[in-house]
Amino acid sequence: MTTEVPRTDGALARLARFCHRRRRLVLPAWIVGVVAVAVAGFGFSATPDNAMSGGGSGSAKAQAVIEKHFPERQGDTLTLAIKADEGIDAPAARSRIEKVLAALDASPVTGPVTSPYQDASLVTKDRRIARTIVPLTVEDVKKADVKVLVDTVEQASGDGVSLGLGGQQAEKAETPKQGPGDSVGVLAAAVILFIAFGSLVAMGLPLATALLAILGGIALTKLSGHLVPAPDFTVIFAALIGLGVGIDYALFIVTRYKDGLQAGGDPESATVEAVATAGRAVLFAGTTVVIAMLGLITMGQRLMTGVAIGASVTVVVTMIAAVTLLPALLGFTGYTINSVRLPRRVSRRHGSADGPAPARRTPAERWAGAVQRRPLLAAVLAGAGLLLLAAPALSMRLSLPDASVQPHDRSSYTSYKILSEGFGPGYGAPLIFATEAGSRQGLGPVVQAVADTDGIASVTPPQTSGDGQAATFTAFPETGFQDEATTDLVHHLRDDVLPKTNVGGDVFIGGPNAAAVDYSQQTASRLPLMITVVIALSLVLLVALVRSVTIALQAAVMNLLSIGAAYGVLVAIVQWGWLGSALGFTTAMPITTWVPLTMFPVLFGLSMDYEVFLISRVREEYERTGDTRAAVTRGLARTAKIITAAAAIMISVFTTSLLGPDVSIKQVGLGMAVAVLIDATVVRMLLVPAVMELCGRANWWMPGGRARKTARADLAEVVELGKAKV
Template sequence: MMTTEAPRTDGALAGLARFCYRRRRLVFLAWIVGVLAVAFIGFGYGAAPDNDMSGGGSGSAKAQALIEKHFPERQGDTLTLAIKADKGIDDPAARRKIEKVIADLDASPITGPVTSPYQDKNLVTKDRRIARTIIPLTEKDAKKTEVKPLVDTVKQASGDGVSLGLGGERAEKAETPKQSPADGVGVLAAAVILFIAFGSLVAMGLPIVTALMAILGGLALTKLSGYLVPAPDFTVVFAALIGLGVGIDYALFIVTRYKDGLQEGDDPESATVNAITTAGHAVLFAGTTVVIAMLGLVVMGQRLMTGVAIGASATVLVTMIAAVTLLPAFLGFIGHKINSLRLPRRTSRRPVSAGGPAPTRRTPAERWARTVQRRPLVAAVLAGAALLVLAAPALSMRLSLPDASVQPHDRSSYTSYKILSEGFGPGYSAPLIFATEAGSKDELGPAVEAVGATEGIAYVTPPQVSKDGEAATFTAFPKTGFQDEATTHLVHKLRDDVLPKAPAGDKVYIGGPNAAAIDYSQETGSRLPLMIAVVIVLSLVLLIALVRSVTIALQAAVMNLLSIGAAYGVLVAVVQWGWFGSALGFATDMPVTTWVPLVMFPVLFGLSMDYEVFLISRVREEYERTGDTRTAVTRGLARTAKVITAAAAIMIAVFTTSVLGPDVSIKQVGLGMAVAVFIDATIVRMMLVPAVMELCGKANWWMPGRRAPKTTSAAQAGVGERAEV
């Protein structure tokens, strides 16, 4: 016989939900005070970002260490003023304009002495139409607000036959707008989706308010975590993107279960406890999976990626805690008013997500599941083939860090890049800086000659010896630009073939921003498989513990890999190949930013596991109720289709709106993750999962040492009660 099993009301989660519901004023006050205090400290006194991607034992890191040790005069940031005059820089009108700009830049309190191109002929092209000059910054970490006036001065002076551009990392950052407006669009889009899904302004507002409060506290902790582990400046934007998506989704799942409980006749407190012990339990598993997946970045051994992992994990952790503590308190205040301020609709029907007997009339999700189950092999092959086709471009993925050449064309930094490339060659913005401990120019001479004679090198500067006489350096400019694949091949050729054959060349290291970006990309590519393996193994252990099935866990891992691979493929096609790139706001074709696939994988794997957890948890409930896999999958899909679709739509909206932002790397992250979530919620969840589970049958529930449950004929016929043997 089978007996109806009531939801647990004596567990830790049930006790927590009951406490937060009954002591809602205390819980709400504690959250307000806590968030405001952490936000004040975090945003007011948080750690400054660290964008130094170098380090480790790479050749560029060794070159940088030598330069920092023996050439202290070269430390500090610089800007480059690029000048182009149609009539030549000696034209009286052009000269007056150019000299005024140089004087204004020289007068700034954050700049050092500026050498005029009229004083040094090496700064001017032979036709005297294009010139350049270096502007040293006296402050090591000049603020955007300090550099922005310099950029504005240069942009405003351009015109009347004279083009001016201010380049350099600080100039790029100074003229890059903040990402926040796009985040606001994401919140608005999420609100619209929630209102359509719930049909109530009150139900719509709960997930958003809960998520925003959690994100505020989480981002403040992200800023503070920088004191323990340094993190780059994109960490806060990335954490906000992830936190907003998962925070709203987690609250959405719990609110949906709460509404179902009220419709089944539960009082508000019982509905809250039931929602937390069911959907809240799944939220904790799902959030833990995301955190563990993010912490997989630690195995990369890169200190900044470790900072990203810890910072983003802190935000996700706070959203999880808010979902099972703050949200029950809100539900205590709302009670039966959850459906207040409703959207006018026709007579409502019993929602597919409610428990109890299945509706007599099948929902679209049930009919779709039955269609897939009638031809499971065909569905699985079609879905798998589609994912493989989408993933194919990922095989040609190239990694690099963005520079001025890939910025929007209205930026001063891009103008500087174009002028310098035209006058001094595209390799001027991609210098290779060689450093060695050789003590004289004569010792370095053979290496200088060998480098200068290498195909692909435009010219080489004379070697310079440090003041202490213990190191020497010289610079070579390639004929190709920073993002050109030929530049990468050139660096490897110099390291592997040219320098080893030159006398003492094995002690010469190649550094500079270009070589550092190449080394960082190579290091990332070599360690990425290890991170993928660690994330998969840890996520599998968690999923097996939740769904109690090795087979389903393995299915989830394979499907997640396919959907992430497809997202990588679409990213390559858009960003690197240029398919629809301009329509999506990418100024030009470019390699994928090195850290983008690195942070995308753990986040997407964790988010995919989220949907797997919510779907399979419901399928598991139905299987324990009926003992029939086909019925369990059909009903599980029907009862979660609406909420998973809404959750996925929110994620897609949040991620897609980041494409509206100004940062090319964040745009890539948003595009890739939006595509992955769309694929996961459609091809994977709606087609591949029911097809594969139909093919596996009873094997879906294989777990070492466990026997399949016995069921009665009534259960096999589909009696819609949760039951136990």
């Protein structure tokens, strides 16, 4: 057996040697740089852009008409919902309600508030429930200012009077920060690292590297919003991804460093070797994630482009930190990497008179042997199991969250419940019709046709703009924002009802519900393109690395199966409500439209990371022995521990999102945690060895004679990458 010597004269090796020797310069430079970027990023961050619609959609055209001809309708509004058990006219109830109305009207961020006592249309017939609109006069109103209004309304509730303040700004104001989720994720990762390394010092290095990198990455993400506007969830999403990959990347390099010391190297040579091998794997893995994330740009949506850029920036910073900051930290650590050790049980093996006892096979080797004895059965069972888990994804519905899916102790949910009871569930899903083709009188046939449509509860009289060039009216469905019937109603109005009227072709349907429908439809139509681009680019990278078309295709198919299974589990929990309440989802709801989009590229990139880790080790053993079965067994045995630790860190980080308040972020975290769990167990430990056993020598097929010509020449490179994370 020959041992390949890792390259120590390449660019990465020189970089590692420089950072190790100049650690007293590199570490302060990182700290000062991150602090400076953090001050700029958090002090001058870009305003989030949460616009879901755009382009040529019907809702976007309706919004353009309203913005152009109805300037008085610009700006956010809040809705005050009132319910009095004994009626709003009871003296005690009226006194309390009028105090709240006065307080809302007197706020410096609100406009005139119309009292329901002055407008009978704002009160139900039994006069138990009322509503009124609270206009916000400040363009970029602060959450703190709106929170004061929310608190005022909540404090006035009680003694038979229920008050709730709804609207997008109210939901934002009363939504708490992400909470202890990130801290819990870091703590869980620390425990896993301590168990894996058995040393507090070794545990601290990946955490310190990842946290410093994430701080800088998030600050740059906030600044990048000035160039590419991004929604407000981008920072949370970037932190979630950055924390997971940042710790994992540092884990791989520290593991390789420890191996270098154990093999007799000094700290500098071990650092150089670790970065020259594991660092290359980190750069490949991170580049795959970044390329996959940038695939979101193909969606043609500003929102997704902002998410792609913001998350990619954070991943890039974690990559740079792994190959520059970490070598400096290793220079300070030196031989103390194994200090403060976890007590471990030492297994002693005694030989006999005939010689030393044979080495025991590891559990991973025994497992691989069992799979290889029945590869077809294992492949069929694993594939069938993944398809079964993926089946619910066929019924996936996409929408955007509204007040109806918020925790029941929030004022916005109270407002939703009161308004649904008094004015119907469709009050929170208004359909706003706008046109430049007709006047108030000319819209009569359109209004009547809409009012006569099944599923419409009520229609407001049309209004003409001040310049007389446009008109608008509002229709309220009988069903709520999240109901599938409401989505079907929007399509029916556009496809069947409006075209039959004289000006129907020039009447556009807008409003938050129609915008959500358009966004979901646009997403569904462009999703195949994004998936194709991500898979194609990832396959090119993987073929170039492992020199095998067969393995690259296997990886693509298996990644799709694991992601499909994660989608299916997400639908069963969130949309069908299975165990949803136990995981923090207050009610069954559609999947947030952008969640599957962001999950796919991230998970595909992470799955490729595990694939490279495992397959490169298998390739090394195959080149040494020429035996695919033995190569798979040994490759699995040598990578199982680190794959398990890396996956456990990812899962712990992702699942902590369930502790936060944002239902969409919860969906992302849950889906990615399930996908990583499936990928690290069913796929890597069962499906991969089974399929490779079935394919045999065909695993290493490349067109023409390229594979045979380059196999030996590339062996050193593959061996280095295969050892990168062990």
